[in-house]
Amino acid sequence: GYRNHNGKKIAHTTMSNLISNPKYKGYYVGNKVKVVDMFTKKQKFLPPEEWVMFKDETGEIVPAIVSEEIWDAANAVLKKRSEDVKARQGVCNHANLLTGKLWCTECGQPYYRRESEDKRGRKNSKWICSGKIKNGADSCRSFAIYESEIKPLLFEVFRDTAADADAMVEEYIRMYNELTQHGSLRKKIEQQNNIIDQANRKKNKLLQLAADDSITNADFK
Numbered sequence: 001g002y003r004n005h006n007g008k009k010i011a012h013t014t015m016s017n018l019i020s021n022p023k024y025k026g027y028y029v030g031n032k033v034k035v036v037d038m039f040t041k042k043q044k045f046l047p048p049e050e051w052v053m054f055k056d057e058t059g060e061i062v063p064a065i066v067s068e069e070i071w072d073a074a075n076a077v078l079k080k081r082s083e084d085v086k087a088r089q090g091v092c093n094h095a096n097l098l099t100g101k102l103w104c105t106e107c108g109q110p111y112y113r114r115e116s117e118d119k120r121g122r123k124n125s126k127w128i129c130s131g132k133i134k135n136g137a138d139s140c141r142s143f144a145i146y147e148s149e150i151k152p153l154l155f156e157v158f159r160d161t162a163a164d165a166d167a168m169v170e171e172y173i174r175m176y177n178e179l180t181q182h183g184s185l186r187k188k189i190e191q192q193n194n195i196i197d198q199a200n201r202k203k204n205k206l207l208q209l210a211a212d213d214s215i216t217n218a219d220f221k
């Protein structure tokens, strides 16, 4: 991209605001904002459809710095690019599929991608420990991983994991249904409470009898 007077890269929004501003093709533009609150003077930006625009034919109030044709062409490109960027969101860039996801188990550094070719000249990139790249081959015992080798492995892992996750969800739903079906869980709790009650009653009775000396320790032997 281009750089501003600070030498920093011009942000995409700045660039697109510049390109899409009709004043550069000599248009007066009004009604871009509207006061929505009379007391706080709070404003909101209006959509371009509501802007009031007219061409400054005199070229004195809003002098054009580009022709209308160039402006239109630039905006067509901008629109296309913005749509492309939006369409790419959430889609993994093929070349950087594994960037930031591979780490060296020997020295803990991230793996970097290096372009390489196999004997027949086909592209087969490899991933190398960045610690090794920075500090030399002797610094780390890790080895390079070829993309053509790791990709099928990863696909297999993802496929199996997805199947496992589905099976697990199914199993949990089955277990949950079993527990709640026809209030069977509640019934089981009631049954167990009854057994506890009965046991407590028996215990009390035995304690009573023991206190009355009606039964002695010998009875328990």
Ligand SMILES: [Zn+2]
Residues within 6 Å of the ligand: 104, 105, 106, 107, 108, 109, 129, 130, 131, 132, 140, 141, 142
């Ligand atoms: Zn390493």
